Amino acid sequence: AQKITQTQPGMFVQEKEAVTLDCTYDTSDQSYGLFWYKQPSSGEMIFLIYQGSYDEQNATEGRYSLNFQKARKSANLVISASQLGDSAMYFCAMREGARWAGGTSYGKLTFGQGTILTVHP
Amino acid sequence: GAGVSQTPSNKVTEKGKYVELRCDPISGHTALYWYRQSLGQGPEFLIYFQGTGAADDSGLPNDRFFAVRPEGSVSTLKIQRTERGDSAVYLCASSLSREGIQYFGAGTRLSVL
Numbered sequence: 106a107q108k109i110t111q112t113q114p115g116m117f118v119q120e121k122e123a124v125t126l127d128c129t130y131d132t133s134d135q136s137y138g139l140f141w142y143k144q145p146s147s148g149e150m151i152f153l154i155y156q157g158s159y160d161e162q163n164a165t166e167g168r169y170s171l172n173f174q175k176a177r178k179s180a181n182l183v184i185s186a187s188q189l190g191d192s193a194m195y196f197c198a199m200r201e202g203a204r205w206a207g208g209t210s211y212g213k214l215t216f217g218q219g220t221i222l223t224v225h226p
Numbered sequence: 227g228a229g230v231s232q233t234p235s236n237k238v239t240e241k242g243k244y245v246e247l248r249c250d251p252i253s254g255h256t257a258l259y260w261y262r263q264s265l266g267q268g269p270e271f272l273i274y275f276q277g278t279g280a281a282d283d284s285g286l287p288n289d290r291f292f293a294v295r296p297e298g299s300v301s302t303l304k305i306q307r308t309e310r311g312d313s314a315v316y317l318c319a320s321s322l323s324r325e326g327i328q329y330f331g332a333g334t335r336l337s338v339l
Contacts, residue, residue: 109268138325150269150317150330157325196268203326204281210326211257211276213285216268 107131109197109217117223118187125172126182126220128197134158138200139180140214141171145193153195156180187224194219228252230331232318238337239308247303247334251320258301259319259328260293269317275301308338 110129118124130139141153156164156171164171172181184191197217203210231250239245251258257276261269271285275295283293290308295301305312315335319328 140327142330147332148315148335149332150319152327152329155325155327198268200326204276206276207256208324209256209322210324211274211281211321212326213259213271213274213282214261214269214328215271219266219268 107217108215109199111197111217111220113220114218115221115223117225118184120189120224120226121186123183123185124187124222126184126195126197126222128180128182128217130178130180130197130199132178132199132201134201136203138203138210138212139171139173140198140200141169141180141182142196142198142216143191143193144196144219150196154182184222189224189226192222192224194221230318230320230329232316232331232334234334235332236335236337238339240339241308241310243308245305245308245336247305247316247336249301249303249318249320249331251299251301251318252322252329255320255322255329256298257321257326257328258295259321260301260303261317261319263315263317263333265314272303272316305336308336310338312336313338 139156143151198214200212203212259274260272263269273283278298315333319330
């Protein structure tokens with residue numbers, strides 16, 4: 106089974122509208138982290154937002170929010186007030202079984218296949 | 227520099243040659259990760275270091291791939307006897323936080339002819 110599933114290969118949104126990018130995950134761990142990254146055509150992976158499995162509140166970072174539904178194992182990214190510069194590939198990722206040392210958590214990320222978002226003027 | 231630095235940005239080599247890819251993490255970050263990204267795919271984990279030691283190398287595809295981080299800072303990914311299937315973008319990331327947020331470099335695009 107896929108660890109991370111992004112079912113939308115491509116999404117289109119009008120500038121200034123909100124858009125939701127879907128992500129479901131599969132894990133048997135109780136402690137895990139969920140991440141969203143943006144990858145513009147330039148290729149660099151840009152961190153957007155993080156949600157810990159024990160966090161009770163949904164994470165928010167500016168125009169980005171994460172709709173975390175633990176029972177459904179979904180971690181959808183919501184981008185409000187889309188801008189032309191939001192056009193990019195978006196990846197959902199999960200870290201399971203983190204190691205801890207000195208207040209820092211460590212562990213590999215497993216990424217989904219990505220969703221290409223296109224923002225129309 | 228402030229971010230993760232990877233050199234070279236592009237590397238073209240011939241099948242069978244040896245290559246080294248370098249990653250300079252964010253200063254003070256103890257964790258360093260290597261991923262490989264093929265066209266149209268998400269990054270795939272290769273190896274990560276916690277300090278100088280490889281904490282998890284389960285993603286290395288075979289024994290042609292090797293990575294080191296001798297002083298706990300800069301890391302080098304080494305690929306022997308390159309094959310055309312090794313062509314990809316190799317991404318490096320580093321982290322130092324409670325959440326373990328990984329910050330990525332711009333990658334090295336490896337092309338094996």
